[in-house]
Every structure is written in structure tokens, then in C-alpha cells.
Amino acid sequence: xxxQEEHSRHNDDGLRPPEVLILADxxxxxxxxAREYIRIADSRTARVVNTAxxxxxxxxxxxxxxxxxxxxxxxxxxxxxxxxxxxxxIVDSSVIVTxxxxxxxxxxxxxxxxxxxxxxxxxxxRQQVIDRFFGTRSxxxxxxxxxxxxxxxxxHVESALDYPGSGESTVTPxxxxxxxxxxxxxxxxxxxxxxxxxxxxxxxTTGVEVRxxxxxxxxxxxAAQGFxxxxxxxxxxxxxxxxxxxxxxxxRFTHAFADxxxxxxxxxxxxxxxxxxxxxxxxxxxxxxxxxxxxxxAVTDKSIKMSSSAFDxxxxxxxxxxxxxxxVTPGYSDAVRVAPIxxxxxTECLSRADxxxxxxxxxxxxxxxxxxxxxxxxxxxSTVRTLIGSIRAQPEPWTxxxxxxxxxxxxxxxxxVREIAEYPLARVARxxxxxxxxxxxxxxxxxxxxxxxxxxxxxxxxSTDDQIARGRYASHVGAGLCLVEPSEEExxxxxxxxxxxxxxxxxxQVMAETSFVNGAAVVAELLEEMAG
Numbered sequence: 001x002x003x004q005e006e007h008s009r010h011n012d013d014g015l016r017p018p019e020v021l022i023l024a025d026x027x028x029x030x031x032x033x034a035r036e037y038i039r040i041a042d043s044r045t046a047r048v049v050n051t052a053x054x055x056x057x058x059x060x061x062x063x064x065x066x067x068x069x070x071x072x073x074x075x076x077x078x079x080x081x082x083x084x085x086x087x088x089x090i091v092d093s094s095v096i097v098t099x100x101x102x103x104x105x106x107x108x109x110x111x112x113x114x115x116x117x118x119x120x121x122x123x124x125x126r127q128q129v130i131d132r133f134f135g136t137r138s139x140x141x142x143x144x145x146x147x148x149x150x151x152x153x154x155x156h157v158e159s160a161l162d163y164p165g166s167g168e169s170t171v172t173p174x175x176x177x178x179x180x181x182x183x184x185x186x187x188x189x190x191x192x193x194x195x196x197x198x199x200x201x202x203x204x205t206t207g208v209e210v211r212x213x214x215x216x217x218x219x220x221x222x223a224a225q226g227f228x229x230x231x232x233x234x235x236x237x238x239x240x241x242x243x244x245x246x247x248x249x250x251x252r253f254t255h256a257f258a259d260x261x262x263x264x265x266x267x268x269x270x271x272x273x274x275x276x277x278x279x280x281x282x283x284x285x286x287x288x289x290x291x292x293x294x295x296x297x298a299v300t301d302k303s304i305k306m307s308s309s310a311f312d313x314x315x316x317x318x319x320x321x322x323x324x325x326x327x328v329t330p331g332y333s334d335a336v337r338v339a340p341i342x343x344x345x346x347t348e349c350l351s352r353a354d355x356x357x358x359x360x361x362x363x364x365x366x367x368x369x370x371x372x373x374x375x376x377x378x379x380x381x382s383t384v385r386t387l388i389g390s391i392r393a394q395p396e397p398w399t400x401x402x403x404x405x406x407x408x409x410x411x412x413x414x415x416x417v418r419e420i421a422e423y424p425l426a427r428v429a430r431x432x433x434x435x436x437x438x439x440x441x442x443x444x445x446x447x448x449x450x451x452x453x454x455x456x457x458x459x460x461x462x463s464t465d466d467q468i469a470r471g472r473y474a475s476h477v478g479a480g481l482c483l484v485e486p487s488e489e490e491x492x493x494x495x496x497x498x499x500x501x502x503x504x505x506x507x508x509q510v511m512a513e514t515s516f517v518n519g520a521a522v523v524a525e526l527l528e529e530m531a532g
Contacts, residue, residue, distance in 0.1 A: 019044060019045040019046070019047075019086040019087055019088070020040065020041060020044050020045070020046045020047070020086055020087075020088045020089075020090060020151075021046075021047050021048075021049065021078070021086040021088070021089045021090070022037060022046065022047070022048040022049070022075070022089075022090045022092065023048075023049050023051050023089065023090070023091045023092060024037075024048060024049075024050070024051060024067075024090075024092035025050065025051055025092065025233075025252075026048065026050040026063045026064065026067035026071070026077075027050070027063060027064060027067070027231045027232070027233050028064060028230055028231060028232050028233070028252050028255070028256070029063070029064045029066050029067040029070070029092075030064070030066055030230065030255060030256065030259040031065075031066040031228075031259070032259050033066070033092070033144055033259075034066035034067060034069060034070040036144045036145065036147075036148055037070055037075060037090075037144075038070060038073060038074055038075065039148060039152070040090070040147070040148050040151055040152065041074045041075050042074070045086075046074060046075045046076070047075065047076050047077070047078040047086070048070070048071060048075050048076070048077060048078065049077075049078050050063070050067075050077070051092075063231075064229070064230050064231055065223065065228060065229065087110050087111065088110070088111045088112075088113065088151065089111070089112045089113070090113050090115070090147055091112065091113070091114045091115065092115055092144070111139065112138040112139065113139050113140075113141050113147045113150065113151075114138055114139065114140055114141065115141050115142075115143060115144055115146075115147060116140050116141065116142065178207060178208060178209045179207070179208045179209070179263050179264075179528075179531035179532060180208070180209045180210075180211070180260060180261060180262040180263050180264075180531070181204065181208055181209070181210050181211075181262060181263065181264045181265075181266065181527055181531055182210075182211050182212075182213055182256070182257065182260055182262035182264070182265045182266070182285070183197040183200070183201055183210060183211070183212050183213070183214075183266050183268070184212075184213045184214065184253075184265060184266060184267045184268070184276065185197055185212070185213075185214040185215065185216055185219075185267075185268050185269065186215055186216075186267075186268065186269030186270075186271070186273070187214075187215035187216050187217075187234035187236065187237075191216065191218050191221075191442070192292075192440050192441045192442050192465075193214075193216065193268040193269055194212070194214055194216045194218055194219060194221070194222070195343050195424070195442045196268055196290065196292070196317060196341050196343075196441065196442060197212070197266065197268050197290065198212075198221075198222055198225060198227075198343050198424075199341050199342055199343035199344070199518070199520040200266075200290075200341065200520045200523045200524050200527070201222070201225070201227055201524075202225060202343070202344075202520070203518075203520045203521045203523075203524035203525075204524045204527065204528060205524075205528060208528060208531060210227050210228075211227065211228045211229065211230065211260050211262070212227055212228070212229040212230070213229070213230045213232065213253070213256045213260075214229060214230075214231060214232070215231075215232055215233070215234040216231075216234075217231070217237070219231050221423050224423075230256050230260075232249065232252045232253065232256070245275065246273060246274045246275035246278075247275065248275065249273055249274075249275025249276060249279070250274075250275040250276075250278040250279050251275075252275075252279075253275065253276050253278075253279030253280075254278075254279040254282050256279075257279060257282065257283045257285070258282070258283075262283070262285045263285055263286065263530075263531040263532060264285055264286045264287075264288060264527055264530045264531045265280065265283065265285045265286070265287050265288065266288040266289075266290055266527065267287075267288070267289050267290065267311075268290040268292075269290075270291065270292065270295065270299075270303060270464045270465075271303040271307075271464075272289065272303065272307040272310070277307065277310060280310060286312045286313070286530045286531075287310060287311045287312050287313075288311060288312065288313045288314070288315060288526075288527065288530070289307070289308070289311040289313070289314045289315070290315050290316075290317065290523070291304075291314055291315070291316055291329065291335060292316070292317050292441055292465075293316055293317075293319055293322070293325055293327060293329040293330065294319050294321070294322075294325050294327060294329075294441070294465060294466045294469060294470065295325075295327030295328055295329055295464050295465070295466060296327060296462075296464060296465070296466045297326045297327060297466070299327060299328065299463075299464050300328065301328040301329075301331075301332075304328065304329075304332060304334075308334055312530070313336065313526065313530065314334050314335040314336065315335060315336050315337075315338060315523055315526070316329065316335035316336065316337045316338070317338060317340060317341040317441070317519060317523075318337060318338055318339045318340040318341070318516070318519055319340060319441075319470075320340055320444065320445055320448050320470075320473070320474075320514070320516070321444075321469060321470045321472075321473030321474070323473065324469040324470070324472060324473040324476075325466070325469065326466070326469065327466060336526070338519035338522045338523055339516045339517050339518065339519035339522070340445040340448075340449075340516055340518075340519055341445070341518065341519045341520045341523065342426065342442070342445050342446050342449055342518050342520065343424045343426065343442065343446070343520075344424055344426050344427060344446075344518075345518050346449055346450065346515075346518075348427065349426050349427050349428075349429060349430060349450060350427055350428055350430060350431075351430060352430045352431060355427075355428040355429070355430050355431035356431045358428060358431075359401075359420070359428055359431050361399060361431055365399055366396060366397065366398045366399065366433055367398065367399045367400075367401060367431060367432050367433055368391055368398050368399070368400055368401070368432060368433060368434055368435065368436065369401045369403070369420075369429070369432040369434075369435040369436070369437075370384060370387055370388075370400065370401065370402045370403070370435070370436045370437075371402075371403040371425065371435060371436070371437050371438070371443060372384065372403075372436070372437065372438045372457060372459075373438040373440060373443075373459055383457065383491075384402065384414065385414070386488050386491050387436055387491060387495070388400060388414055388417060390488075390491050390492045390495040390496075391495055391499075393492070393495075394495065394496065394499045396499070398499070399418065400414075400416070400417045400418065401417070401418050401419075401420045401432065402414065402417050402418070402419055402420070403419075403420055403421070403425060404419045404420070404421045424446075425443075425446070426446040426449075426450060429446065429447065429450050429452055430450055430452070432452065433453070433504060434452065434453040434454060434455070434498045434504055435447055435452050435453070435454045435455070436454070436455045436457060436495075437454050437455070437456060437457070438456075438457060438458060438459050438467060439456045439457075439458045439459075439467040439468075439470040439471040439474075439482075440459065440465065440467060441465065441470075444456075444470050444474075447480075448474070448479060448511050448514075449515065449516065449518075451507075451508045451511040451512055451515075453480060453498060453503070453504040453507040453508060454474070454479075454480040454481075454507075455480065455481045455482075455483065455494050455495070455498055456470070456471030456474055456475070456480050456481065456482040456483070457471075457482075457483055457484075457486070458470070458471045458482070458484060460484065460485060468482075468484055471483075471484070477510055477514075478506060478507065478510045479507055479510045479511050479514075480507060481494050481497065481498065
């Protein structure tokens with residue numbers, strides 16, 4: 001640090017402002033908290049340690065946009081193992097209070113300010129952990145604003161009041177605040193919940209502010225579509241017990257709702273979590289459940305019985321394969337059913353020629369897409385290897401494209417196979433002659449919408465989603481082929497069949513007869529009406 005920088009770190013009395021260490025969950029940090037921390041850090045040396053267990057996730061860490069802005073500014077990101085000697089430590093309320101909470105024991109702070117704004121149980125647990133680490137140096141604070149008041153020295157500036165002349169109004173016109181909709185997604189095996197709500201969000205008018213609050217590590221993809229987001233680590237990423245996570249989730253969702261102040265909250269998932277439901281009670285927002293159908297027949301209706309009454313509206317995204325739905329949802333009449341929801345309208349997807357130009361595929365070249373999901377449920381590398389071998393064994397050469405999902409756990413690559421990370425993938429899907437795909441909700445309806453011949457390979461280990469039923473319906477009506485846990489011989493036969501032009505032509509004709517209008521627009525209109 002040069003002399004000028006060193007001088008800037010001192011106050012007017014020549015005293016060096018105390019160093020500050022912040023312990024916070026940077027995966028969920030809100031914009032208002034980030035602004036407050038930046039204010040506290042002014043003219044101080046400030047570091048922040050990310051305390052979220054998701055830092056241990058094999059998929060890496062996804063900081064909130066507010067956290068990224070903060071650590072690219074005046075506050076430096078540190079690591080838990082870094083030796084630091086700050087005078088002040090701020091323990092944010094987002095810190096997870098379990099035995100896995102760890103900070104460097106070499107820290108010798110004169111003051112530890114612990115923000116306590118959770119429920120009574122959370123406050124007690126957090127204080128016990130902090131006391132064990134820091135003893136009598138720990139002080140409670142009711143909020144981050146309270147911490148700032150303790151640390152900031154405010155300048156007193158005298159100002160004269162301006163009195164308006166006779167007849168002038170002293171009333172300041174009230175600014176009309178935009179309506180706000182919060183879109184909350186659970187953390188599925190793939191990106192289905194997130195993508196479905198993104199399709200709805202894109203249909204909401206620009207006069208409404210939309211924010212995603214998601215348990216999916218893929219949530220940063222919504223930023224490219226112009227939406228803000230907040231990430232809350234799922235129980236699987238945190239590695240804690242259900243009770244610990246639900247306490248944490250209740251606190252984080254409560255913070256998120258208080259920060260954004262939505263008029264409408266939409267949850268997309270098959271099981272509204274206890275922590276989320278607890279947070280819903282803290283807000284006056286109207287509540288909507290986007291409850292996808294096509295549940296496996298073995299899944300009970302427990303979540304419906306427990307949760308339905310808490311929502312003002314239940315929406316059921318439509319299913320192309322509705323007649324094959326053997327789950328519990330068809331027996332309920334509590335939902336507004338709309339057409340299948342896709343992230344893009346058919347008209348927003350590139351033509352075959354334009355998509356091929358963008359991807360660098362020759363106009364007469366044969367191209368196939370393999371997209372089996374994130375690979376986060378059942379291992380897919382061996383299946384992909386078999387598919388590649390079958391495609392290459394065909395008499396005519398084929399260019400093979402393999403998707404790389406934002407949350408994929410596999411880093412396997414295959415010689416001569418081109419990776420594609422386009423999102424939304426439907427935008428360029430017309431470039432391909434056919435696809436080999438899992439039959440999750442979004443891919444299924446996108447490929448049907450775009451009349452893309454497909455070999456459906458359902459993920460069989462999903463907890464609720466009946467991908468097998470979707471695939472079998474497509475096969476039943478002639479819109480595709482379906483194989484469930486196939487052998488190499490079955491894959492060879494299916495690939496040979498799809499390599500035939502006449503087979504693909506028949507499939508496209510079937511799908512063209514059952515085209516549908518994107519149901520996202522209807523849901524968006526309902527949400528706008530609810531927001532007022």
C-alpha cells in the first residue's frame with residue numbers, strides 16, 4: 001500500500017479505522033445487505049469469508065449478484081483458513097449454525113457483532129456457537145443497520161430549511177412503485193423448475209419487476225435474460241439434516257421476501273418445503289403453486305393435502321402426454337390447467353438454416369443432438385458412449401453434438417463429439433435431424449413443439465417425475481421412439497431406425513398435428529392480475 005492509500009485508511013484524527021472481518025453466506029447475500037456492508041467498509045480494510053456449505057459443492061460456488069458486486073469493490077474475499085487479525089468481526093444472520101460452522105481460531109477480535117434476526121431457536125443456537133468461538137467479546141445486534149450504527153461515525157451537517165412560498169404545495173408526490181413477482185424454484189435433478197418459470201417470466205410485462213429465488217445452482221442463467229436472482233443452498237448441497245436445513249431455509253426465504261417485498265410469490269416444485277412454507281407466513285404477498293402433473297403412480301398426494309390450502313392459486317402446466325398420466329394430480333380439480341409451458345415460443349427459435357449457420361453445421365450435413373440431462377441422477381457416460389458408437393456405425397456420416405448443462409456433474413468428453421452449452425437450447429434445436437433425449441418436462445415439450453424426431457431415454461431414478469410415461473406416449477402415437485434402460489442392441493436398432501429419412505418424416509407429421517400454444521403467456525397474465 002502506498003502512502004496515499006495508507007492515508008486514505010485513516011480518519012481525520014489520524015487514527016487508523018479498525019479492520020473488519022465479515023462472516024456471511026455469499027450465495028444468498030441480498031442487495032440491501034451488500035450496500036450496508038460497503039457502507040461499513042468505507043475507509044476500512046474489510047474482508048469477507050463465505051460461510052455457506054455450498055462452497056464444498058462439486059459444482060462450485062455461485063455467489064449472489066449482490067455478493068459479486070461487493071467483493072469486486074471495496075471488500076476483499078478471504079478464505080476460512082486465512083490468518084486475519086481484525087479488530088471487529090461481523091457475523092451475518094445468514095451463517096449456518098451447525099457443528100460444521102468453522103472459522104479460523106487465530107482470529108483475535110476485540111468486538112464480535114452477531115446479527116440476530118431469526119427465530120428464537122436460531123438466535124439461541126447461533127449465540128451458543130459464537131460464544132464458544134469468541135466468548136465475552138460477542139455482542140448482539142438486532143439487524144445489519146444496528147451494526148452499522150455501532151460502527152459508523154456520522155458527520156453532523158447543518159442545513160437550513162427551505163420554506164415554500166404562499167400557495168405552494170408541501171406534499172411530495174408519491175412515487176408509484178412497480179409491482180413485484182418472486183419466482184421460487186426447488187432444486188430438481190435437472191433445470192426443469194427453473195426453465196419453466198423462466199418461460200413464464202419472459203411473458204410478464206416490463207412494468208412488473210421479477211426476481212428468481214432458487215435452490216438450483218443453475219440460477220445464474222436467468223441473468224442473461226435480464227432477471228435478478230438470489231441463490232439459496234439446497235439441503236443436498238449443504239449436507240445437513242432436514243431439520244437444520246428447514247430452519248436455515250425459513251430464515252433465508254424470510255430474508256429474501258423481506259428484501260424484495262413481492263406482491264406475488266410463485267413456487268414451482270412438487271413438494272413445498274417446510275422452511276419455505278414457514279417463510280410464506282411472514283409475507284402478505286399472494287401465493288401461487290406451479291404444480292406440474294405426471295407424477296409417478298407410487299408417489300402419494302401427501303404434499304397436496306398438506307400444502308394446497310396455503311396457496312391462493314394453483315397452476316398446472318399442461319402435458320402433451322396427459323392421457324398417460326397415472327399419478328395423483330388428475331384426481332384433483334383445485335388447479336387451473338394451462339397448455340404446456342416452454343421457455344421460448346416456436347417463433348423465437350431459429351430456422352434450420354440460421355441455426356446451422358450459427359452452430360457451424362453444413363446445410364446438407366447430418367447432425368444429431370444427444371441431451372440426456374444434467375446426469376445428476378443416474379450415470380449417463382456409459383449410455384452416451386454406446387450411443388456414439390451406434391451413430392458412428394451408420395452407413396452415412398453423422399456430426400454428433402452433446403449438451404453440457406450448467407449443473408452437470410460429469411466432465412467426460414468424447415473424441416470427435418462437439419459440445420454445446422446453448423441455453424435455452426430450443427433456440428437452435430431445428431439445426432438437428434433428430435435428438436436422443438431424456439424426457440423431462442421442458443425438453444419433451446420443446447422437441448414436440450419444434451417437431452424434432454427423438455429417441456426418448458427417460459431418467460428412471462427421478463423421485464416424482466414420470467419420464468417413462470412421457471416417452472412411452474410419444475412412442476405410442478408415433479411421435480418418437482422410447483427405450484427404458486436399454487441394452488446396446490436396442491440402442492443400435494433405434495439409432496438405425498432414426499437414421500432413416502422416412503422415419504423422421506413420419507414423426508414430424510404426427511407432431512405437427514398436435515401442436516400447441518405456449519401456456520406461459522396465460523400464467524403470466526394470471527400473475528399480473530394478482531399483482532394488481
